Amino acid sequence: MNNDTTAASSPAPHAWWWLRAHRALLPDYNLRASVYWWTMFCIGSATLLFAAWQVQALPWPVLLQIVAGGALAVVAGFFPVRIPGSRNSFVAGEVFIFLLLLIHGPWAAVMASAGEAFVGSYRSSKRWSSRLASPAISALAIALAGLLLLGARALIGEQAAHSAAVVLLTATGAAFIYFVLNTLLVSIVFTLKRAERFDARAFVASFGSIGIAYCGSALLAALLFLTVEQSGLGVLLGALPVLAMLLTTIHYFLRQQDAQETVRKSQAEAGERERAQMERHMSALHESERRFHSAFTHASIGMALVSFDGRVLQANESLTGMLGLANSHGLIDRRFEEMTVGDDHARLATALAPIKSGQSDTAAVELRFLHVGGAEIWVALACGLFTEPNSEAPCLIVQVQDISARRHAEAQLNHIAFHDGLTGLPNRSRFHAMLTQALEVLAIDDSRHFAVMFLDFDRFKLINDSMGHSAGDAFLIQVSRRLHDHVRPGDVVARLGGDEFAVLANQLSNEGEATGLAERLQAVLREPMTIGGVSVSTSASIGITFSRLGYTRPEEMLRDADIAMYRAKAAGKARHALFDSHLHREVAERMQLEGDLRQAIADGALDVAYQPLFDLAAGRLIGFEALARWNHPQRGMVPPVTFIPVAEEAGLIVDLTDLVMARACAQVRQWQERSPALSELKLQVNLSSADLAHAALFERVDRILRRTRLAPRLLTLELSENILMQRVEGVIATLESLRRLGVSLAIDDFGTGYSSLSYLANLPIDSLKIDRSFVHGMRKGSKNAEIVRAIVSLGATLGKSVVAEGIETVSQLAQLRELGCEHGQGFHLSRPLTVEQAEALLDCLLAELTELTEHASPSSFDTGLMPLVRH
DSSP states (O other): OHHHHHHHSSOOOGHHHHHHHHHHTTOOOOOHHHHHHHHHHHHHHHHHHHHHHHHHHOOHHHHHHHHHHHHHHHTTTTTTTEEETTSEOOTTTHHEEEEEHHHHHHHHHHHHHHHHHHHHHHHHHHHHHHHHHHHHHHHHHHHHHHHHHHHHHHOHHHHHSHHHHHHHHHHHHHHHHHHHHHHHHHHHHHHHHHHHOOOOHHHHHHHHHHHHHHHOOOOOHHHHHHHHHOOOOOOHHHHHHHHHHHHHHHHHHHHHHHHHHHHHHHHHHHHHHHHHHHHHHHHHHHHHHHHHHHHHHHHEEOOOOOOOBBHHHHHHHHHHHHOOOSSSGTTTSSSGGGGBBHHHHHHHHHHHHHHHHHSSEEEEEEEEEEOTOEEEEEEEEEEEEEOOTOOSOOEEEEEEOOHHHHHHHHHHHHHHBBBBBOOOSSSSHHHHHHHHHHHHHHHHOOOOOOOEEEEEEEEEEHHHHHHHHHHHHHHHHHHHHHHHHHHHHHEEEEETTTTEEEEOOOOOOOOOOOOOHHHHHHHHHSSSSEEETEEEEEOOEEEEEHHHHHHHHHHHHHHHHHHHHHHHHHTTTTSSEEEOOHHHHHHHHHHHHHHHHHHHHHHHEEEEEEEEEETTTEEEEEEEEEEEEEEEETTTTOOHHHHHHHHHHHHHHHHHHHHHHHHHHHHHHHTOOOOOOOOTTTTEEEEOOHHHHTTHHHHHHHHHHHHHHHOOOEEEEEHHHHHHHHHHHHHHHHHHHHHHHTTTEEEEEEEOOOOOHHHHHOOOOOEEOHHHHHTTTTOOOHHHHHHHHHHHHHHHHHHHHEEOOOOOSSSHHHHHHHTTTTTEEOOTOOOOOOOOHHHHHHHHHHHHHHHHHHHHHOOOIIIIIIIHHHO
């Protein structure tokens, strides 16, 4: 089916030559022009071939005459005669073509005409479409004209046809028909190609002179024919030199006439240009002066001519109106700088100095003019040299444009860009700039110390969520006013975003002034305010840092004030905290730890520990949980509780998860390949909140599984209960994709969060991991034991397996087995193991399995695997 279709849609092999020829000859022809061209070419070529067949049958003397006549026509084609006053020309070869037509008939004329047309088109055109079409059309046209001539002779009669008058008349008629057909057939090609309508008038106007030349050539050929009939061919040999001389003389005469006409036209045009140039030059000064005075007077911007000593010589109405004057008389002879405001006198003088000294021709400056009503007007002033036509001394021409609206708009935009739209206080960008300026001043004068206070309101989220965003906006407006009204003069209050505000407390003599200001602001903020008819009270947690700590960058100072604010919030809210050197060391150490962790993850320098996971009922090892471990080169073992939060805050947790998952999957796959008994060994990996929110979580897991060749059904991803419930709506699709891949999902720390049973029943979760706090507090009849029982029962009801974490005693193990808990892990069963320790454990289990197989005795959980696991 495909082969047939391809064959049907592709051109046949024998058609390729035609397509290639068509594209080479006629690349810019449309369909109608192409069809017409090929039709003319084929008919003309057929005519030429038929003529050649007819001529070759003639006797040799006649054939030689035809060849000689055709050769003369072709040679004459190289010497066209241009018609004066026209772009057209004619060729003397037409005389020989018509002579052959009269003596030997149309087919001899066809051969000569085709040759002459090929030479002419080859000389005048580089396109083979013209070089091929011209001979074909010419052959067709002369053949039709010749046949009509033969028909006319037959009608007239042989005897009458040889009379001189009839010969002259019929030859002229044949020439005219030949000209009309040849010219018309060629013109149609261009008309179709350009998709235009044929214009008969333009046709006659363009080719009328050539038609006359054709008729003249036919008359000359007819005279020669009559002479040959009376005196024989010998007289033609004598007439040829005379004919050549005559044509040469005509050619020379026409060339001379054309040259003289060209010279005459050139001289006339040159004289006309010279006269026009003189006239323009004569009126240029008058027109220029008139235009200048008109433009000066009616210009929409203010203009003035000012002498070099600063006197106003002339001013237009726009300038006087801009200054509030009735006319320009009040400005004449007045000092120009008197119009400027105050200290702008010096700016104007500075701008004009380079022009007056000759160092520059122009100047530009923006300054303020004084209106007669007392208002200040911002103007853009441009100045340049000017020389009046009737004066030799130059002066200054000044252009003044009112830019007050632009300046006002710029001021508004500047205020919008650097102020908060809700409270009107400086925004973060403006506060950052002011803090930068304060640090620069401090670098010059070390007595200009200051403090930065970072404020966060403790109950804003509650107000915003319970009363709506409009109430939250009203709250922010009121507290911003309280802050602004109760700081010291010179202090700056800014809104950084949301409910975060900052205070730049300038000129502090001691740190007590800053803490006193914080306490005063706390007291003011505690006073109730009315929001939407409801009395609301609030408080703020305030972090304070001081310039004495040696800051050089504003973002560092804001960061430390923010850190101190979080310290105050952690200490119980509604209080302030100072960022001191101890806290500074903590932050510096945390930043160093973050940098080291980033490098360790990039270098793959973290390790993975493997905590065994057991089937509690069968007493056998079923897999491992992968746990990240960091052995710092200087600090030693860094606890996960220390570096995991750092990784989450620094945006490194996704890379850390991928590192642990990839290494653990590869390791477990390697253990599975050691023995068929380990082929179902499982792996559990913890995911963070950032992992769950990551858009490419599915792709990350799928890529790691493919690379390590671990079966997806043997991988379980653990999700914290609180994290899962916070993001449940946005992650269900991802979790379902992972389940379809074959990966199992578990809720970690189950029982500590707020899972909805409706969500729990529908989530694609496979297992629940009981939080270790419940297992640790298990006693016979205790509440924790009942919670564990409820979770195990819930798992059985929902069809989900249950895993107990933190099994540390024999009693806990026994109770879990009694409750029917399927899986468990904890220090009583095994601590997290290194790769070497895990391999030793697997070696022991494989050896025990081999021994049990050989002796065929049943295994016991307590006497078999447990002692081995505890070690």
